[in-house]
Amino acid sequence: MEVRDSNGNILSEGDSVIIIKSLPVKGTPKGIKQGTVVKNIRLTDSEHEIEGKVEKTMMVLKTMFVKKA
Numbered sequence: 001m002e003v004r005d006s007n008g009n010i011l012s013e014g015d016s017v018i019i020i021k022s023l024p025v026k027g028t029p030k031g032i033k034q035g036t037v038v039k040n041i042r043l044t045d046s047e048h049e050i051e052g053k054v055e056k057t058m059m060v061l062k063t064m065f066v067k068k069a
Contacts (some may be wrong), residue, residue: 017066
């Protein structure tokens with residue numbers, strides 16, 4: 001299974017990605033800002049989702065909203 005970012009680059013365990021669009025997050029007054037760097041990502045069972053730590057919170061992110069750093 002190949003996991004690709006919004007530009008078509010292949011992502012792998014431990015890569016760093018950049019958020020390309022500000023995203024709202026349920027339960028928080030502010031969301032994730034555009035340009036936020038997420039380091040040391042982990043791949044999930046889905047090719048359209050990755051896991052990463054954003055501001056000390058582990059989140060699942062859609063690959064359509066990230067690009068490889």
